Every structure is written in structure tokens, then in C-alpha cells.
Amino acid sequence: MTVTLPRGRLLRSRVVSDPGTALSTALDRGLTGYAVFEPRDALLFDADGRGVITFEDGVPVLAYHTGTxxxxxxxxxDLAVPGPYSVDVFELDASALSAVxxxxxxxxxxxxxxxxxAGDPALADRTRSAAPEDRVAADDATADANTVAAFLADESKVEAIREQAREEARDRAEEWGLADELADSPRPVADAGDDQRGDERADEDDPQRH
Amino acid sequence: MVEAFAVASGKGGTGKTTSTLALGMALSYEHDVTVVDADTGLANLLFHAGLVDVDVTLHDLLIDGANAAVADATYERFGMSVVPCGTNLADFEAADPERLRDVVATLAADADVLLLDSPAALGSKSAVLPIVLADRVVTVLKPTIPALSDALKVGEYARSYGTGSAGVLFNKVRDEAAVDRIADRTEEYFDGPTLATVPDSDAVRDARDAGEPLLAHAPDSPAAAAYREAAATLTVEGGDSAAVADRFSSAVVPDRP
Structure with a gap:
């Protein structure tokens, strides 16, 4: 995955302690272009670790990390490391960004x-207010995703759902006359070869099911 | 060789039918694919495949006494064999779900891949049979808690019947990075790979309105590309056709007195 951006016009280049400053300035100026964040660590150790965030009318669109x-x-x-950061902000035509x-x-x-x-919820809210409606919907999806991730991380809750489903599957199988087709049906398996599942299901001597 | 897949979700509105036809078309480049609308109570595949006006459907194969042949309800469309289901409620009520076994057995004889578009809820025998009959389940998931919760239930039903997992297809996705964060856990719980992450797309609605599968209507859309990726990830592990057909048909319940 590579990102090729036209260089554009350099608006400012400075070292900031908080990347929120750059985000806030981009929003207030309605920047269309991109900002390159280079953590001070990278400056010191000559590591390749720059983050690029593109903006449309001041609202972030893409993020990319050159190191990872x-x-x-x-x-x-990957970019969220302790500052300070060197930040270069470039302005571009919207047309130059549309492909990217x-x-x-x-x-x-x-x-x-x-x-x-930036760890700045107020700035995040302000950015969302400035964003087009369809982009905010995507943000909501992200919030949903955090909840979904938390749900999946709760193993005991997930196991409870599965256990209940197993019991229900078993009860319903009885009710619908499918009990003999359950995987751990106690019926003898004629030939436990490669086609074991087929053999389990192919027991023609089953009593009539209800 | 043939492998039967149930395309299931546990929740309505996840895009099962779109996914079934899209996967079917993508797999049809390499395999002989037959797609069956096994959602006999809430059939909608006919709308997606331009088959609204056909006379014979799966219902005619499931109703006791109806003498339609499987071939009469099978239509060659978009490079696949498609067996649509009618939408008449009386036909659904008259249908004997057990007869699906014979239909599947017959279709299995001529296909590499059978895709069964399965009912969302598992509240009846007709709804659970596609999962019982399939070798593996493709789970179509919207990344929401209710959808995951219901899909986990489908996964346990499938496991209970010895039906394997072919993996998970995340559908109608608006934030791909968010899905990336839950993919590992989901793969673990569903015991299969992430087949693809399909972006939410107007092309899907347009295709449905046009009565065409997505891959025919908007083959260049990102959603279509994702389905092709899913098909490429899905390794078809078909058994011998005759043995599979025998498995379905020999499991047929004796006629009721």
C-alpha cells in the first residue's frame, strides 16, 4: 500500500508539542490538503515513521503511516506516540486529492x-460538526464498532449465548425430528471413514421421525 | 465433486440474497454453480435474479402432489443455474420442507457448488434444514451486536448438526478499519476466515432494482470486487457428487402414513 500525494504548497512547518494544534488549525482554516506528522523520536533516531493525514475542507479524510x-x-x-512532533502542512486542490x-x-x-x-473530544465534536453528513455516519459506525469489539471481548457473555443456542438446537432437533442428524447423535456410525458425516446422516434404519 | 454451502445470517437485512448471488457468480468462473432460494417463507432471490415472471419455482417441487421436475424450476441465468422460490404464502404453507432433501440431492448431481440462500430466523424446520443439509455455512454479518449475537446462534446450530464453517462475510460495512479490529475475534468464534469485507454500496440497491446480481449490474464496484475476493478465499472442498447426492437422498424421511 503506497500513497502518492502531489507535493502541494507548504503552508507551515513547525514543531508542536500537541498534534491537536495542527488538527485544530486545519479545521479552522478549512484546509484542503495534507499534514505530515513526524514524531520527535523519529527525528532523533532517524527512524522512518511519518504519519500523513489528508483533509478536505478542514476535515480529516485519510490517515497513513509510512513506517508501518x-x-x-x-x-x-501507530502515530499516537508522545510528542513533540514536527508538522508540515501542505495545501492542495481538491481535484488532486480525489483519486487518493x-x-x-x-x-x-x-x-x-x-x-x-490529541485526546481532545471537544475538537473531535467540532470536526464532526463540520463534516458532511455521510462522513459523520461513518464516525457513528466507528463508535458502534467500539461497542461491538467490547461485546466480542466478553468471552463469558459470548459463551453464554452459544451454550443457550446449543441447548435450543438440541431441543428443536427433537421437536422437528432431526435429532438423528445431530453431530454427536448417539446412534452407531456405520463406517467412520472420510465420509463420516455422510454416513452419520445416511442411517436408513432410523425409526420414523415425527 | 460438489460442496453445498448454506448462506446464513441469523438476522434479516444483512444482504444474504445479494451475497448468495454475488458469490455464486464469482464462483461460476471456476465452477458449475447452482443457487437455490431455500428461504421458502420469505423468498426474494427471484427479484434479484430477474425471475419474477417464471411459472415453476422451488415451491412447486416441495408441495406434495405437485409433479414438477427439478429441471422445470431451474433457470440458467448469469452463468449459474438458479432455482428461485415463489412468494405465495399458501404455497409455503402447503410445502413439505423434507422434500428439499430430494431437490438438493438432484441438484448436487450436476453441480460443483450448491449455494442455499437460507432463512434468517431459525424458528422452523424449513428454516434450519438448509443448515442441516449443507457441508459448510457462509455467515453473512453486519458488524453490529444484534447481528453478531444471532449469527453466533446460527453457528452453534450448524456445529450441532456437524455442518462446518466456511467463514464470515462482513457486509454493508461503512468503516472497514472497525471490522479489522473485530476480525480476529470473529474468526475465532466462527471457526473460519474472514472471506471479505463488503462496503455498503448504492450499487447493491441499484442491482436489486434492476433485477440483476451485483456482479452483472456493477461488476466494477468495490462491493463486487469484495465478493470476488470472498470467492477466491473460499476453497471449494467438494466430495464425490454421487456420494453427496446419496447422502441427501438416503436421509429422506419415510413417507408419512
Whole structure:
């Protein structure tokens, strides 16, 4: 995954302690272009670890990390290291960005950079307010996804759902006359060869089912 | 060789029918594919495949006394054999779900891949039979808690009947990165790979309105590309056709007195 951006016009280049400053400035200026974040660590150790965030009318669209080759929210996670950062901000024509912006795997929800990089919920809200409606819907999906991730991480809850489903499957199998086709049906299996499942199901001597 | 897949979800509105036809078309480049609308109580595949006006459907094969042949209800469309189901409620009520076994056995003799578009809820025998009959289940998931919760239930039903998992297809996705974060857990719980992450797309609705599968209507759309990726990830592990057909038909319940 590579991202090729035209260089554009350099608006500012400075070292900031908080990447939120750059995000906030981009929003207030309605920046269309991109910002390159280079953590001070990378400056010191000459490591290849720059993050690129593109903007449309001040609202973040894509995130990409050159060191890890990650995109989207994962790129933000890679970039979220203690500052200070060197930040270069470039302005571009929207037309120059449209091709790059058609890269779903790199997209971020509008408020996410403010939340993840700056830890600034107020800035995230302000960014969402400025974002087009369809982009905010994507942000909501991200919030949903956090809830979904938490749900899946709760192993005991998931196991309870599965256990209940197993019991229900068994009860219903009895009710529908499918009990003999359950995988652990106690009926003898004629020939436990490669086609074991078929053999289990092919027991023609079953009593009539109800 | 043939392998039968149930395309299931546990929840309505996840895009099962779109997924069934899209996977079917993508797999048809390499395999002989037969697609069956096994959602006999809430059939809608006919709308997606331009088969609204056909006379003979799966219902005519499931109703006791109806003498239609399987071939009469099978239509060659978009490179696949398609068996649609009618939408008449009286026909559904008259249908004997057990007869699906014979239909599947007959179809299995001439196909590499059988895709059974399965009912969402598991509340009846006709709804659970496609999962019982299939070798593996493709689970279509919207990344929401209710959808996951119901799909987990489908997964346990399948496991209970010894039906394997072919993997998970995330559908109608608006935030791909969010899906990436839950993919590992989901793969673990569903005991199969993530086949693809299909983006939410207007092309899907347009295809449905046009009565065409997505891959025919908008083959260049990102959603269509994702389905092709899913088909490529899905390794068809067919058994011998005759043995599979025998498995379905020999499991037929004796006629009721």
C-alpha cells in the first residue's frame, strides 16, 4: 500500500508539542490538503515513521503511516506516540486529492484523529460538526464498532449465548425430528471413514421421525 | 465433486440474497454453480435474479402432489443455474420442507457448488434444514451486536448438526478499519476466515432494482470486487457428487402414513 500525494504548497512547518494544534488549525482554516506528522523520536533516531493525514475542507479524510504501512485507524494508533512532533502542512486542490481519497482502507472517521492523536473530544465534536453528513455516519459506525469489539471481548457473555443456542438446537432437533442428524447423535456410525458425516446422516434404519 | 454451502445470517437485512448471488457468480468462473432460494417463507432471490415472471419455482417441487421436475424450476441465468422460490404464502404453507432433501440431492448431481440462500430466523424446520443439509455455512454479518449475537446462534446450530464453517462475510460495512479490529475475534468464534469485507454500496440497491446480481449490474464496484475476493478465499472442498447426492437422498424421511 503506497500513497502518492502531489507535493502541494507548504503552508507551515513547525514543531508542536500537541498534534491537536495542527488538527485544530486545519479545521479552522478549512484546509484542503495534507499534514505530515513526524514524531520527535523519529527525528532523533532517524527512524522512518511519518504519519500523513489528508483533509478536505478542514476535515480529516485519510490517515497513513509510512513506517508501518498501516492505514486508517491503525495508522493513527501507530502515530499516537508522545510528542513533540514536527508538522508540515501542505495545501492542495481538491481535484488532486480525489483519486487518493478513493482508498477506503485508509479512511478515518472525521473525529478520530482528534480523539486518538490529541485526546481532545471537544475538537473531535467540532470536526464532526463540520463534516458532511455521510462522513459523520461513518464516525457513528466507528463508535458502534467500539461497542461491538467490547461485546466480542466478553468471552463469558459470548459463551453464554452459544451454550443457550446449543441447548435450543438440541431441543428443536427433537421437536422437528432431526435429532438423528445431530453431530454427536448417539446412534452407531456405520463406517467412520472420510465420509463420516455422510454416513452419520445416511442411517436408513432410523425409526420414523415425527 | 460438489460442496453445498448454506448462506446464513441469523438476522434479516444483512444482504444474504445479494451475497448468495454475488458469490455464486464469482464462483461460476471456476465452477458449475447452482443457487437455490431455500428461504421458502420469505423468498426474494427471484427479484434479484430477474425471475419474477417464471411459472415453476422451488415451491412447486416441495408441495406434495405437485409433479414438477427439478429441471422445470431451474433457470440458467448469469452463468449459474438458479432455482428461485415463489412468494405465495399458501404455497409455503402447503410445502413439505423434507422434500428439499430430494431437490438438493438432484441438484448436487450436476453441480460443483450448491449455494442455499437460507432463512434468517431459525424458528422452523424449513428454516434450519438448509443448515442441516449443507457441508459448510457462509455467515453473512453486519458488524453490529444484534447481528453478531444471532449469527453466533446460527453457528452453534450448524456445529450441532456437524455442518462446518466456511467463514464470515462482513457486509454493508461503512468503516472497514472497525471490522479489522473485530476480525480476529470473529474468526475465532466462527471457526473460519474472514472471506471479505463488503462496503455498503448504492450499487447493491441499484442491482436489486434492476433485477440483476451485483456482479452483472456493477461488476466494477468495490462491493463486487469484495465478493470476488470472498470467492477466491473460499476453497471449494467438494466430495464425490454421487456420494453427496446419496447422502441427501438416503436421509429422506419415510413417507408419512
Amino acid at each position: 504501512d498501516e492505514g486508517g485507524a491503525a495508522a493513527l494508533a 481519497h478513493d482508498t477506503p482502507e485508509l479512511r478515518v472517521a472525521p473525529g478520530l484523529p482528534a480523539e486518538r492523536l
